Amino acid sequence: MSDFLVSARKYRPVNFEDVVGQQAITSTLKNAISNNKLAQALLFTGPRGVGKTSCARIVAREINNFKINDDNSYNIFELDAASNNGVEGIRNLIDQTRIPPQTGKYKVYIIDEVHMLSSGAFNAFLKTLEEPPSHCIFILATTEKHKIIPTILSRCQIYNFKRITIDDIVSHLEKICKIEKIEYEDDALKQIASKCDGAMRDALQLFDKVVGINKKITSQMVVENLNSIGFDTFLELVNLINKKDIPNLINTTNSVLDQGISGDLFLSGLSSFFRDILVSKNKLSQKLLNYDESKINKLIDLGSALNYEFLIEYINILNESEINFQKSINQRLLVELSVLKISSLELDDKKKKFKYKLIPVSTFQSQVFESHNSKAMVQQKSKPVADIDITDFETSTLSLKSIEKEKDIADDIPNIEEEYDTVRNLTLNDITETWEEYANKQENKGRYIIASILRISAPKFDNNTVIYWVPNNTTAIEVDQEKQQLIQFFREKLNSKIDISLKIDKSIDKKVAYTNKEKYELLKKKNPIIEDLKNQFKLSI
Secondary structure, X not given: OOOOOOHHHHOOOOOHHHOOOOHHHHHHHHHHHHOOOOOOEEEEEOOOOXXXXXXXXXXXXXXXXXXXXXXXXXXXXXXXXXXXXXXHHHHHHHHHHOOOOOOOOOEEEEEEOHHHOOHHHHHHHHHHHXXXXXXXXXXXXXXXXXXXXXXXXXXXXXXEOOOOOXXXXXXXXXXXXXXXOOEEOHHHHHHHHHHOOOOHXXXXXXXXXXXXXXXXEOHHHHHHHOOOOOHHHHHHHHHHHHHOOHHHHHHHHHHHHHOOOOHHHHHHHHHHHHHHHHHHOOOOOHHHOOOOHHHHHHHHHHHHOOOHHHHHHHHHHHHHHHHHOOOOOOHHHHHHHHHHHHHOEEEEOOOOEEEEOOOOHHHHOOOEEEOOOOOOEEEOOOOOOXXXXXXXXXXXXXXXXXXXXXXXXXXXXXXXXXXXXXXXXXXHHHHHHHHHHHHHHHHHOOOHHHHHXXXXXXXXXXXXXXXXXXXXXXXXXXXXXXXXXXXXXXXXXXXXXXXXXXEEOOHHHHHOOOOHHHHHHHHHHHOOHHHHHHHHOOOOO
16 A cells, blocks of 8 residues: 555645634634633534534644644543433543643543434433533534534534635645645636535545646646536536527437436536526626636626526526436437427516427528438538428417416417408308317317316307307306307308307206206206106116
């Protein structure tokens, strides 16, 4: 085995000046020690890898005036609460506190991940933590402060460690590169810093992974080694989305996934890129971007072509897909569907809401498609199979949500007001026959409910308006949803400008036979012989 030491251990802080990104806490601790006003129970809480345990060790050395290389194992005790979380472990610790230190002034107990202690262990620790021997100091460290019982928190002086900023991480990595004589690109260090979620230990581990034996760090090396997606790739994806270039967008997405990029990381990265575009649209928020000036200018150019509503909706779609990613059986399809949703998104100015719209065929007439019969590539400009005028070809989709409201259905019916200017002399017989014909067509399509509703009563005709009576509001809603299609059928069939009016008459409901008994009475009224048939064969209703 070699004597290689990972950077996280090699460059662990040994004094308060070496701690990165926690200046407020380190200055407070330093002043408390110098003024001899340090509490006997401290709680260091915060995310992983931000310096909690390192600061605890520094405090232990500083209060005893130990040098870095001093053997202080009799004074400083580091305990793992995950493996000593029972009452017996706390009792042994309490017994040890009665023995004064052999060297130095204080015995320091550093208990890491203290939230792992059991409820009984916490309660056994209360009295000693509140009134420890004068020669003992307890430093508790945890990443999950909310799991510690309030009686423990009330006995500790709490220090909240924050996530380390990207600028502080980059500055620290630059110092290490100078010490190790490693060549680096500024953008490469920023990529490492943005990948570690504010944890210095994670940043140093990624740093070691990228450096290897090359003694050089480039942006391309970071992308390849950290399984991430480069800025230029995201730039290409967004440009394809803006152009609504579906074929190339799907190909580019799959090529990224084929490189080993996880689908959830792809969705997260793309949503973060759209967030950066959103941030770049305002000068006050541009300081939040962690890119060089040239890349920021590219983001600003992209932002000028997209408004806030679309960017927020893009991020929302990708965020929902990321949440549902683990539950999806076909995860690659989910990723493809997400980028397709973004590409087909349009804002309806009238309804002030977004909808998905199929991209017209004319958009792809310059695209290159592969023939199913051969490997040759055939361009759209070649002679089509059928003589179709592409400029007149339109496609549209009906949103599932639109069927919830009558207005949405009406909007999708073509406007036929201008097609029938003349009014013919129509009779009630014409209206009745056309009405029955429409009902029969719906019945043949399997739409038995609407066909039955259209036969509840006989239509009336007055002043070019068909008047239809229904028994209640429920049936009125059903007919109202069918109204536009019904009007169109009448106008095309009779070549006349006809309207339909619905009326409610609750007395009709009594005339409709619903139960078996009501149906029998209705049949008996039409044919009295049915009563004799029932009695002769002793039939029941």
